[in-house]
Amino acid sequence: MTKFSKPSAGIDQKSQEATNPHSPVVDFGVDKPLHLDSGVSLSPFRIAYQSYGELNADKSNAILICHALTGDQHVANVHPVTGKNGWWETLVGPGKPIDTDRFFVLCSNVLGGCLGSTGPASINPETGKPWALDLSIITIADMVRAQAMLIDHFGIKQLFAVVGGSMGGMQVLEWASSHSDRVFAAVAIATGARHSSQNIAFHEVGRQAVMADPEWKEGRYLEEGTVPRKGLSVARMAAHITYLSETALHRKFGRNLQDRQNVTFGFDADFQIESYLRHQGMSFVDRFDPNSYLYMTRAMDYFDLAAEHQGRLADAFAGSRTRFCIVSFTSDWLFPTSESRTVAHALNAAGASVSFVEIETDRGHDAFLLDEPEMFSAINGFIRSAARARGLLQP
Amino acid sequence: MSVNTTPRVDFDVIASLVNPGARVLDVGCGDGELLELLQNTKNVDGRGVELSQKGVNESVARGLSVIQGDADSDLKYYPDAGFDYVILSQTLQATRNPKNVLTELLRIGEKAIVSFPNFGHWRMRASLLVNGRMPVTEELPYSWYDTPNIHFCTISDFVDMTKEIGAQVETAVALNAFGQRIGFNMPWGFWNLFGQQAVFLLRR
Known part of the structure; x- marks a missing residue:
């Protein structure tokens, strides 16, 4: 090995x-x-x-x-x-x-x-x-x-x-x-x-998220030295939901709050599921190429x-x-x-x-x-x- | 989908009717015991269909080609004459439309082997006569309200149906309560009274 x-x-x-x-x-x-x-x-x-x-x-x-x-x-x-x-x-x-x-x-x-x-x-x-x-x-x-x-x-x-x-x-x-x-x-x-x-629809959401990120630079981000981090991250978050089931999500996270006793009346990741998805999104960016994500999803479509x-x-x-x-x-x-x-x-x-x-x-x-x-x-x-x-x- | 819980005395009879190396489809194959027997003793190219997911998963874990499916609704996906034998063991009485299923068996297979419990057996008759209630026996332990066996028939009923669909009876075997074969020269009426199970080899 x-x-x-x-x-x-x-x-x-x-x-x-x-x-x-x-x-x-x-x-x-x-x-x-x-x-x-x-x-x-x-x-x-x-x-x-x-x-x-x-x-x-x-x-x-x-x-x-x-x-x-x-x-x-x-x-x-x-x-x-x-x-x-x-x-x-x-x-x-x-x-x-x-x-x-x-x-x-x-x-x-x-x-x-x-x-x-x-x-x-x-x-x-x-x-x-x-x-x-x-x-x-x-x-x-x-x-x-x-x-x-x-x-x-x-x-x-x-x-x-x-x-x-x-x-x-x-x-x-x-x-x-x-x-x-x-x-x-x-x-x-x-x-x-x-x-x-429905599967094509989810993929299209992901691709649009990547391409809507200004850091994507019409796909030339590697030469520009940028990373469409937010776009790819959102794409992964949306896709990740489709890989799980409602039952499993609820069992794992329920409506549990993330490191806090009450909701904050703001848009932080109050809920554990939000925090989890954000983590999934960000860690995905570290290992996957945004354009490759476009090509792979298209191949499946x-x-x-x-x-x-x-x-x-x-x-x-x-x-x-x-x-x-x-x-x-x-x-x-x-x-x-x-x-x-x-x-x-x-x-x-x-x-x-x-x-x-x-x-x-x-x-x-x-x-x-x-x-x-x-x-x-x-x-x-x-x-x-x-x-x-x-x-x-x-x- | 096979719903008999007792040791399967019909398996050896069925195996004796199958030529070595044949293409066999077992409809309602349960956990795959018969298919495995046929593969090991007759070297058949065997496939199975089973309603219960548990049976399917056990069959596949045994290395058998089995899919989840319903005899009433899924036989239409099979091509004409794709098999030498299609087997329906202890399953006919649990189908919604036995006549249609039997017709499909003979479309898919050159021959069909059907085994079923005989509701004309003297103990069934005696039970109903004496007790006045639907028979519950060791072999068929279900009450009338929870039985998967919704279309019981007797050997005589079955013989009538084969005529209706134009099927030829090539071989018929009746087994008594001890799993022994009943003499071939006996008339249908005798079989219908003393045969606890019947196995028919049919052709188009």
């Missing part, structure tokens, strides 16, 4: 990670351009990644983890900017459901991200300045194409599994749809085959797997031999169970092998990142069964 020296959190560290990351990188030169959905050919470009465990001799034990909107490749190691543990150490590690003693686990920073892969904070080789909004719009399918090129780089023909939640789950579905023969098993958690109107197949989602999986595991959470209102059920029904209609579990929890969308024993046992059972079928585990 990769360890980093104790990081000093802050904006400098963050820009450092965008251009010169701690993670290993693969540079794809002009001979290997990436053809984006926008019609633009991106070249050269870079993908930063983390890996855990060993690739076996026939390269059949690779699991690709796809990270979510504000996630990154630091799945199971200390984060170089925040100093916190990996975001999925509950699921990925030695002896865990995704067992790094058994599998070669790979996670790359998505294209358009800000932890080392080419994104708006990377330097545009033509101008020598950050790309900012000159970078083409990136789609979920583009992210997956870049991941496929990384897999090629490792000489892996077929991934044993692709696993991800939320935006990561969208990538999983895209992988299974457009690179079906390269995916033996797919685990899509708290996700959907499209972004709903544009995702609509059925639309790519004349509105028939089942056709997106026609003839698929991939084994699917779909997981949803009862209190997730961002990607409610109905979205997962739509995917499961489409997979049924396509004759694909599918497991679909709904986990009872009041912790909302973020439950996929938390300690949810029933989710772990479902994923563990699914992965073990798939590993037996793939000959990676003795029956």
Whole structure:
């Protein structure tokens, strides 16, 4: 497992990670351009990644983890900017459901991200300045194409599994749809085959908050030496509410006041929930690039797997031999169970092998990142069964 | 959705009717016990649908391909003839529209295997005759007001329905109260009286 020296959190560290990351990188030169959905050919470009465990001799034990909107490749190691543990150490590690003693686990920073892969904070080789909004719009399918090129780089023909939640789950579905023969098993958690109107609406609020901040400077804040701190912070605050549930919020914070006995008849953070959200917003700015947030949210908005197949989602999986595991959470209102059920029904209609579990929890969308024993046992059972079928585990 | 709490004597009979390596859909698969048995002994390509989330989660943890769904409303999502066998074990009597469900089974599968408790069994008849109350037995322990079994039928009723939907009975097995098979040469009326459970293999 990769360890980093104790990081000093802050904006400098963050820009450092965008251009010169701690993670290993693969540079794809002009001979290997990436053809984006926008019609633009991106070249050269870079993908930063983390890996855990060993690739076996026939390269059949690779699991690709796809990270979510504000996630990154630091799945199971200390984060170089925040100093916190990996975001999925509950699921990925030695002896865990995704067992790094058994599998070669790979996670790359998505294209358009800000932890080392080419994104708006990377330097545009033509101008020598950050790309900012000159970078083409990136789609979920583009992210997956870049991941496929990384897999090629490792000489892996077929991934044993692709696993991800939320935006990561969208990538999983895209992988299974457009690179079906390269995916033996797919685990899509708290996700959907499209972004709903309500979800687009929340993303638009976030983007407008970023762009309304005068420090955003039409996206050129890195050159201007400013940070649209308030804008990105408000975007994160609004988004964070959608990751939780009303029940969980009320249980955690209720109407409790923050370090005071009475309300102040002012606009300070009187309530604990206000203080909590402000903290979430500010700490997010320290680790995430504002323009990258615009690109990531746009990628999710544009995702609509059925639309790519004349509105028939089942056709997106026609003839698929991939084994699917779909997981949803009862209190997730961002990607409610109905979205997962739509995917499961489409997979049924396509004759694909599918497991679909709904986990009872009041912790909302973020439950996929938390300690949810029933989710772990479902994923563990699914992965073990798939590993037996793939000959990676003795029956 | 499977609602019988006693040991499943019908499982071995069902397994004996399934060809090795077949594509099987188990509708109302419970915690996946039958599917696991079929995978281990018949090497089937098995899938399941189960109404209770608990059953689904237990099945998936066993490594089975099972989704949450309702036999009455969710079979329409399956393509025609996608399976060699569709199994409905101890679930028919709990569906809202058994005739429609049976028709769907034979659309999705080349063959359907249906097992159900026989309400024509002599003990049921005796219980109603003597006590004048809806029978509550060891095998069917529910009172009339809390039972998930809303559409009981007898073997004779079931045979009538297969005719109505144009299904052919390929094999029929009746099990007595001890889980033993009742002689094949006995008439339906005898089965209907002494068969506590019935397993039918149907084809279109």
